[in-house]
Amino acid sequence: MLKDKTIILGVCGGIAAYKAIELLRLVKKVGANVKVVMTRAALEFVGETTFRVLSENDVCTGLFDSKESSVRHIQWASESDAVVIAPATANIIGKMANGIADDALSTMMMAVTSPVLICPSMNTYMYENRAVQRNLDILEQDGAFILEPGTGELACKTSGAGRLPEPDLIFDRLVKIFCPKDLKDKKILVSAGPTREAIDPVRYISNHSSGKMGYAVAEAAEKRGGSVTLVSGPVSIAPPFGVNLIQVNSARQMADEMLGHMDDSDIIIKVAAVADYRPLVSYENKIKKDDNPTDSLSIDLTENPDILKMVGSRKKKHQFLAGFAAETQNLDAHASTKMEKKNLDMIVGNIVGIKGSGFEADTNKVKFFFKDGSTHDLPIMSKEHVAHRLLDHIIKRIKTG
Numbered sequence: 001m002l003k004d005k006t007i008i009l010g011v012c013g014g015i016a017a018y019k020a021i022e023l024l025r026l027v028k029k030v031g032a033n034v035k036v037v038m039t040r041a042a043l044e045f046v047g048e049t050t051f052r053v054l055s056e057n058d059v060c061t062g063l064f065d066s067k068e069s070s071v072r073h074i075q076w077a078s079e080s081d082a083v084v085i086a087p088a089t090a091n092i093i094g095k096m097a098n099g100i101a102d103d104a105l106s107t108m109m110m111a112v113t114s115p116v117l118i119c120p121s122m123n124t125y126m127y128e129n130r131a132v133q134r135n136l137d138i139l140e141q142d143g144a145f146i147l148e149p150g151t152g153e154l155a156c157k158t159s160g161a162g163r164l165p166e167p168d169l170i171f172d173r174l175v176k177i178f179c180p181k182d183l184k185d186k187k188i189l190v191s192a193g194p195t196r197e198a199i200d201p202v203r204y205i206s207n208h209s210s211g212k213m214g215y216a217v218a219e220a221a222e223k224r225g226g227s228v229t230l231v232s233g234p235v236s237i238a239p240p241f242g243v244n245l246i247q248v249n250s251a252r253q254m255a256d257e258m259l260g261h262m263d264d265s266d267i268i269i270k271v272a273a274v275a276d277y278r279p280l281v282s283y284e285n286k287i288k289k290d291d292n293p294t295d296s297l298s299i300d301l302t303e304n305p306d307i308l309k310m311v312g313s314r315k316k317k318h319q320f321l322a323g324f325a326a327e328t329q330n331l332d333a334h335a336s337t338k339m340e341k342k343n344l345d346m347i348v349g350n351i352v353g354i355k356g357s358g359f360e361a362d363t364n365k366v367k368f369f370f371k372d373g374s375t376h377d378l379p380i381m382s383k384e385h386v387a388h389r390l391l392d393h394i395i396k397r398i399k400t401g
C-alpha cells in the first residue's frame with residue numbers, strides 16, 4: 001500500500017522521538033519515499049543525521065534552512081501522499097488545531113491537503129488536559145486521524161496514558177489510510193485459532209492452529225473499514241487493532257459466540273480450527289497416575305457441534321458465509337463437499353503439511369472455491385495477502401449479488 005508513496009514524517013520534541021527512527025525504517029522498507037521534518041525541540045532528543053541517512057533525503061529543521069528553496073515546506077506539503085506526526089506534542093497539536101504557523105512543521109501543516117495521522121505522546125496530565133483534548137477533537141473534526149497513546153509507565157515516572165504506540169502499530173495505522181474502505185458499514189464476524197477441549201483442569205485436546213490466518217482476515221477487514229468481531233480460541237499473538245475480540249476456549253463456547261453474533265453480521269468467515277471431538281468426561285480434578293492400576297489410559301470422545309454447519313443452516317439470504325478447509329490430500333473434492341454440506345458461499349481450501357503453508361507458517365497456499373462452481377488458485381503468499389485477496393473476492397460477489 002505504501003510503495004512509491006511520499007510520506008512526510010513530522011518529529012516533535014519528546015522522549016519518544018527515538019521511536020520515529022524505527023517507524024522511518026518500517027516505512028522505507030516497503031518502498032515509500034520518506035521526508036522528515038523535525039522541530040527544534042526534536043533535535044534536542046535525536047540527531048538530524050540519523051533521519052537524513054535513513055530517509056535518504058534532506059531533513060527539514062527550519063523554514064530557512066534549505067539552500068535550494070525557501071519554500072521547501074510548501075513543496076513537500078504538496079508532494080505528500082500522507083503525513084504522520086510521531087511523536088506529536090501538546091505544542092504541535094495546539095498549533096495545528098488553532099492555525100498557528102511559526103516553525104517549519106506547523107507552517108507546512110497549513111499547506112498539507114493529504115491525510116494526516118497524529119500520534120500524541122506526552123505526560124498523562126498534559127494529555128488529559130482539557131485544552132489538549134479540545135484541540136485533538138478539533139483536529140479529528142478537521143479530518144485528521146488520531147492514534148490514541150498507549151498507557152504505561154512514562155519517562156517522567158508517572159503512569160497512565162501518553163506513551164507513543166510502538167512503531168509497528170503506527171505503521172499499521174498509516175497503511176490503513178491507503179486501504180480501500182470497501183467494507184465500510186459492513187459487519188464482519190471472524191473465528192480464529194484452535195479450540196481446547198478439557199480432559200481435566202491441566203490437560204486438553206487441541207491442534208496446531210496459531211490463529212495467524214484468522215487474525216490476518218480480521219485485521220484486513222478492519223483496515224478496509226469493516227466493523228469486526230473476532231471470536232478467538234487461545235493463541236499467543238496480539239489481537240488486531242480496532243477489532244472486538246471475544247476469547248473462548250472450547251468448541252461449545254465458540255459455537256455460543258458465533259451463533260450469538262451471526263444475526264448481526266453481513267459477512268461471516270470461519271477460519272478457526274475447531275476440535276471435532278471433546279472428551280466425553282472432563283474431570284474436575286487432575287487425573288492421577290496412581291489412580292490408574294494399568295499402564296494404559298483410554299479417553300472416550302464425543303463429537304463437538306459443527307459450528308459452521310449450524311451457522312450455514314441459519315444463514316439469511318443477504319449474509320455471505322465463508323469457511324476454510326484444511327486438508328492434507330484431495331483438496332478439491334473435500335473442499336467442494338464441505339461447501340455444499342455446510343451451505344457456504346465459498347470455501348478456502350488450504351493444503352496443510354507443505355512447506356510455507358498451513359497452521360504455524362506466516363505464508364499460505366490456498367485455493368478459493370465458490371458456490372457457482374468457479375475456483376481461484378493462488379500462489380503461495382503471506383497470510384496478510386491471502387486475507388486481502390479473500391476479501392476482494394467476497395466484496396466483488398456481494399456487489400454483484
Ligand code: CTP
Nearest residue numbers: 270271272274276305306307308323324325326
Ligand atoms: N468447523 C466448525 N465446527 C467444527 C468443525 C469444523 O465450524 N466442529 C469449520 C471450520 O472452522 C472450517 C470448516 O468447518 O471453517 C472446515 O473445517 P475442517 O476441520 O477442515 O473440516 P471438518 O468439517 O471438521 O471435517 P474433517 O475434519 O473431516 O476434514
